[in-house]
Amino acid sequence: MATISLKGLNKVYPNGFHAVHDLSLEVQEGEFMVLVGPSGCGKTTVLRMVAGLEDITSGDLRIGERVVNDIEPKDRDIAMVFQNYALYPHMTVADNIGFALKLRKLPKDEIRKKVEEAAEILGLTEWLDRKPKQLSGGQRQRVAMGRAIVREPSVFLMDEPLSNLDAKLRVKMRAEVRRIQERLGVATMYVTHDQIEAMTMGDRVAVLRDGRLLQCDTPQNLYEFPVNQFVGAFIGSPAMNLYQGELFDGGRSLKIGSQILELPEVVHLKKPTLMSYSGKGVTVGVRPESLKAASTSTTPGTVLSVQATLVEALGSELMVHFSFDAKVVKIEDIQDDEEEILTGSGEGVARIDPSVSVKAGDKLKFEVETEHLHFFDPDTGLSIY
Amino acid sequence: MKFHSRTGWRKWINLLNLAVVIIVLFVMLPIYWLVASSFKTPVNVGAQPPQYFPNPISFANYNSAFVHYGFGRYFLNSVIVTVASTMLVLSIGSLAGYALGRLPMRGKSPLLVTLLIISVFPEIAVVSPLYLLMHQIGWLGSYEALIVPYTAFNLPFAIWIMRNYFLGIPREMEETGRIDGASPLRTYWSIILPQSLPGIFTAGVFTFTACWTEFLMALTLDNSNNYRTIPVGIALFGSPNVVPYGTIFAASVVAVVPIGILVFVFRKFVVSGLTSGAVKG
Known part of the structure; x- marks a missing residue:
């Protein structure tokens, strides 16, 4: 478990587009931080910078005590859930969940044990031998979660993980994601464009627009004391x-x-x-x-x-x-x-x-x-x- | 407009299906003639009026092809050259396609255009210099004299097909791999390649067919009887005064079989491989 700390983070693309401006943010241990904003506001870019999938132009990114700006994604001790789940279609659910452990060269029994534990938490036990194609949207989403939790990372990153689900399932999964996160007590950064999702899930919510952090506060405070009319209206x-x-x-x-x-x-x-x-x-x-x-x-x-x-x-x-x-x-x-x-x-x-x-x-x-x-x-x- | 929903066999009768039947017949007719004639006796092959069904059915032509003309040798040569070229094209081409499709590198577009230009080069223009080159390095009359040029000439198209297929695979697949701790080569091998099998099969079928049927280079570079491939072998059947049509037909039927099997087995992959990238999914 660890904190995530962003200090003066900037992202400028080679074509000169300044996607993220001087962003500073702290995610405490066990905290569920939601990044929310309209599309193109830079929230996903921020998440990808934390994951190590985008270079950081300037600023400091710390996970725990360590500055991780130039550290490879695999060495950052993070797990990420993508919007489209990115499940490997040719592998079974068990293989999907255990892939990262296999890469770490863990013994087979141990992998099996950890995969089964994760499946237990997510209610996937009976689906372990299926291929992703044979699962429903909600189950696929859970496999993606499983792949993240089995690694016991110190940080969870989630990029609109619920937006491919239908409205009813989304409401159910919101609670489920929150439940799992609370149970594991891992600092989480969660990106969404849906302010209802942000309000219902976040311990704190960071509102972004045009690559700038407008306000970061508890959902209730955002609602009652918006810093500007954008936050108020959003x-x-x-x-x-x-x-x-x-x-x-x-x-x-x-x-x-x-x-x-x-x-x-x-x-x-x-x-x-x-x-x-x-x-x-x-x-x-x-x-x-x-x-x-x-x-x-x-x-x-x-x-x-x-x-x-x-x-x-x-x-x-x-x-x-x-x-x-x-x-x-x-x-x-x-x-x-x-x-x-x-x-x-x-x-x-x-x-x-x-x-x-x-x-x-x-x-x-x-x-x-x-x-x-x-x-x-x-x-x-x-x-x- | 009201549609009459027809039942039973009647629902199959309409203009569209009729058109399909005509086209299929049109395409199949020469193939039928080839197969039918291969089973005729040598005299009946050129009979007037033509024999529509072989009668009596004879295997004399097949016997003649394998025993008299040594077709087995040509078949083996073709298998060696084609399989080797196809394996090389797929292994080099998929890596190149992955690099061109996915890895950050400079000058991708010029490279791709160059590949395209190479692939449309007329064979006849390169065969003479190629002959001289092979002569100089002493490769004339060897398997590598065909394997290397076949690989070179089929690579561009294969790279294009595979690159397009790789482009259709969501980027998140690789990113997940990266976060999970897979090296680029591991990502390619364990994550990307298994998902690209349709593209690989498509490129494979096309390459195989092209190598299997190639004539000009085979004739020019490997003309000794020991290294002749099927197309050249069949063309040189007989003597200046005798053209053994029946034997040629029999050998051609045998030559078509592997391609037929290949396309039949991989037809689903080939169709999906050719259409991938057309629609982003």
């Missing part, structure tokens, strides 16, 4: 709604479109800098969970009148897509979730109680949880606290 599903707004009245009132919300005192206590934006424009972030159907008792200063454009009934909740006259702030690279229906989505989404009866075209009023609003500087995109 983390959370459906994504945070972002609007151009204007603060006035000493920062106590907020104008979004033609509507005005009153900000309670607690907002200023939490975000003292907000006052200095009075009379200026801000970007306002409203999480879909921070909106609920207004009732008669709702305080007037917290109501937002909108028109529903599409209603998705998910059983446990309603996704109401709506539009109103505010200017939406768009961020590149933020992908909508695959599951989300894109047609007819208006300028915002709310996640509300399914008991509310609402259909597309209805005019309705939302109560905004104003204390949970996020504010960003419109020029820098940084959070205002």
Whole structure:
């Protein structure tokens, strides 16, 4: 077991493309660190640099106490799980899992014993003599895991290992991967583009964009205290709604479109800098969970009148897509979730109680949880606290 | 449009299948004639009107080929030359194909283009200088006089086929190997090669066929009776005044059999080997 430490890591390709900028990150012993970001953000490159499959242009990479920049992958004491599993199709499951041990010239009995132990953990015992072709997607994924754990490495590296599975199996395997990792207590770096996967699996999550580390924190902190509007919008599903707004009245009132919300005192206590934006424009972030159907008792200063454009009934909740006259702030690279229906989505989404009866075209009023609003500087995109 | 779903034998009757049948007949006819004629008596081979079925069936032509013309010797020579060339082409070609497909090296594209150019060189243009070269190094009338040029001329195509096949194997296979601690040669041998068997078989079948049927070099470089291969041997059957057609047919049938078996056994591999790289999978 060991820690992984990245210090000022840079990757510049021969064609001049700067894929990773000054990345510094520590993964503690036994910690599950997820690297997440839109495609092309450099997360896989970082993982491959740790694995030794990509050269490091500059910076220090340590596994345990050792600087491993120039050490061959096989000598780094790591194991990697690839997106396409990379199982050897001509070998049985047992041979696949035991291949690395065979290369280390371990005695046959010992290999067999270790392979069986790994198969036991992964529930693969009865499949040991099959070829990968004869296995289902989930089983193949487990063989790939088996190949990693049998070597008892000090570090696990996983590159989108669940993205080839169907949605249901993915949810199941998330828990399983986590269970195995916790049982073995090995420092793990896990790459995904799926923020739900990142949030559910990671002890800490590192959000990357354009080769830069934006924020690395626990899932809850990322959700509650994003450093900028990119992280704010990337983390959370459906994504945070972002609007151009204007603060006035000493920062106590907020104008979004033609509507005005009153900000309670607690907002200023939490975000003292907000006052200095009075009379200026801000970007306002409203999480879909921070909106609920207004009732008669709702305080007037917290109501937002909108028109529903599409209603998705998910059983446990309603996704109401709506539009109103505010200017939406768009961020590149933020992908909508695959599951989300894109047609007819208006300028915002709310996640509300399914008991509310609402259909597309209805005019309705939302109560905004104003204390949970996020504010960003419109020029820098940084959070205002 | 509504499709009538026909049942029984009727579903096999349509224009497409008819076209296939015609084409197959067209291609098979000369082969049928070859086989049929090889079993005719020497007199019946040129009979007028032609005999469509050999009657009586005779093995005289086969007897004549092996006993009188010493076809067995030519067959053995062909086997030695072809098998040796094919083994060399596959072992050198797969390593070269792997290097060109996968290993980081400079000047891959010029190399590949050069290979392509070499492979389209007309044989007739190189045979004279090759003859002089062989004469100088004293190789005329030996197995190596054919094995070495056959290997050289079949390598480019084989390299191309195998390189394309290697390109289709996910890179992660090698990377996993690297992390597991396999050397490049070990990766090639234990991981890449077993997965590339279709490509290797394809290259093998093509090389084998090309060497087995090659005529010009065999005629020029190995013309002594001891080293003659099948194509040259058959062509030189008979005397200036007699062309023993029946014997030629019989020998040709024997010559076709190994290729037939080879293609039949490896047909699945050959098809997948030729189409690999067409679709990234």
